[in-house]
Amino acid sequence: MAKAHQQYILMHKNVPVAELELDSASGYISAIGSIYNDRHVPVGILVKNGRIDRAALNRWWEGRAIPTSREGIRRALEMMKVSTTQQLVDKCMGLSLSDQYWICPKKSKVKWEDVNFFEHSFSDDVGNILFGKDTKAKEISLMSPDNTSDGWLKKKWVIHKGKRYLIKGGSGAIQQEPYNEVLASRIMDRLSIPHVVYVLITQEGYPYSICEDFVTPQTELISAWYIMQTHKKPNNVSLYKHYLNCCERLEIPGVKDFLDRMITIDYIIANEDRHQNNFGAVRNSDTLQWVGPAPIYDSGSSMWFSKPNTLISARAKIPCKPFKINHDEQIKLVTNFDWLDLSALKGIDEEFREILKGSLFIDEKRRDILCFALRKRIEMLEKIVNLRLTKLPEDNIEEDVTRNTAYNGH
Known part of the structure; x- marks a missing residue:
């Protein structure tokens, strides 16, 4: 039987930040132990008298999860055999392609270089499920940055020629958002505004925008x-x-x-x-x-x-x-x-x-x-x-x- 609470160290790359206890049923932080390095506590999280504001850190942790408003998320959770999007976060050790925070099981010797998604491949299973595709895999791998992708539109991360790209869909009957991303990119090109470059792709007749991750391992x-x-x-x-x-x-x-x-x-x-x-x-x-x-x-x-x-x-x-x-x-x-x-x-x-x-x-x-x-x-x-x-x-x-x-x- 799975433990009700699991012990982790919140890490910033290879810097230990604080001891955490996660509730296995909800995926939320149930307790915060010792702080190892308050300079590396996530930006905007209050540290007072040597203690981290647990409610604020939980809001930050909750923000790493796929929002419950994501299209098709209920079906996806059923296929992945988890009850909440928050439970998916610890399945990928909290790793994302937006920052360098993650959780390391207590007493584990694993390092950031061993597991981060910037330098290591990741499973397509979660992304394909989020895009409404059935998987024939006997065991679904949940080690994916898609577990920590935000926003309500359908999206997934892919690797192409060693680079990380985000594919994002549209909504409703018009499916206009991908075209708008490309337009905004073209306008900012002309006005010399620093921006992420979006291009248009289609899959099975549906439009998607695709862009390269602008965040790096550093x-x-x-x-x-x-x-x-x-x-x-x-x-x-x-x-x-x-x-x-x-x-x-x-x-x-x-x-x-x-x-x-x-x-x-x-x-x-x-x-x-x-x-x-x-x-x-x-x-x-x-x-x-x-x-x-x-x-x-x-x-x-x-x-x-x-x-x-x-x-x-x-x-x-x-x-x-x-x-x-x-x-x-x-x-x-x-x-x-x-x-x-x-x-x-x-x-x-x-x-x-x-x-x-x-x-x-x-x-x-x-x-x-x-x-x-x-x-x-x-x-x-x-x-x-x-x-x-x-x-x-x-x-x-x-x-x-x-x-x-x-x-x-x-």
Whole structure:
């Protein structure tokens, strides 16, 4: 009979961080023992009086699991003979392709070099099951980074010519997200914005985006959410300013310039889901020094991806994250447009049309509407930039920008 609790050491590569006890039934951390190295405790997890905040560490640990909202997850769990996605995390020792944290069974002599997914192959079983494929294997191997992949869209990791790539699908009847990822990548190419490059592939008629992992064995991605947990936000400080303050205290370089670019690209593509867990910063996992903002990734929930044709409107108020509730307000946070050359986007709407042409789910009418809306978003941004260049009095800028962007219709 399996033990109710299992003993592990939370590791950061080969650095022991703390003793952990996991509940076998739930997969959650039931107790935290000795702390070996508080400098290597995950960013944003409070250590006070020599003790780690167990609730905060459990939230971090829970965040490593596949979300229960993932498409087809119930069937997948049944096939893998586990009851929760959290139980999958310890099946792969908590290893991921986003950072260098993992759990080592207590008294084991295994090292990070022996097991990490950056340098070792991994099973395709979990990824294939998550993609709805039946497996004929007598024993399913659960040693996979797919166990620690986030997000609600169907996705899996693959290895091609020694490199790690993430394949991600679309949703609903339109399956538009993969095309949006490619569009965002093309726009950022033209504007020289650091980003993850996405290309389009199709499997059995369905579209998928594919991108190479930008995290290396020497680096790791820390989300904005955990960066913002490093200090308590005062009530009189905005979320945007709080993020900048946290980054400044951590000495993360280039954040304000990065946010200018991220907010701008999200405005152009009408991104509705730039939440605090799909942008952040890269840290050197050996020295703990910050490299800088992570390249922009995960831009698929944009371009009215889930809206019917009749609700696609470039000029309507479009909801957004992470700092404001709509793009008309969020674009005001951009501090400098000097880097922006909108002439570089000439013809991008027709390029998007070509990207969409291969879709079995997006007809010509929707292509026309989307390309028109994209062109209008760029024109609207140009008006905002021109207003800024007129150097209106500071107290009138927001009023004028709002008046020129918040109107209805195509």
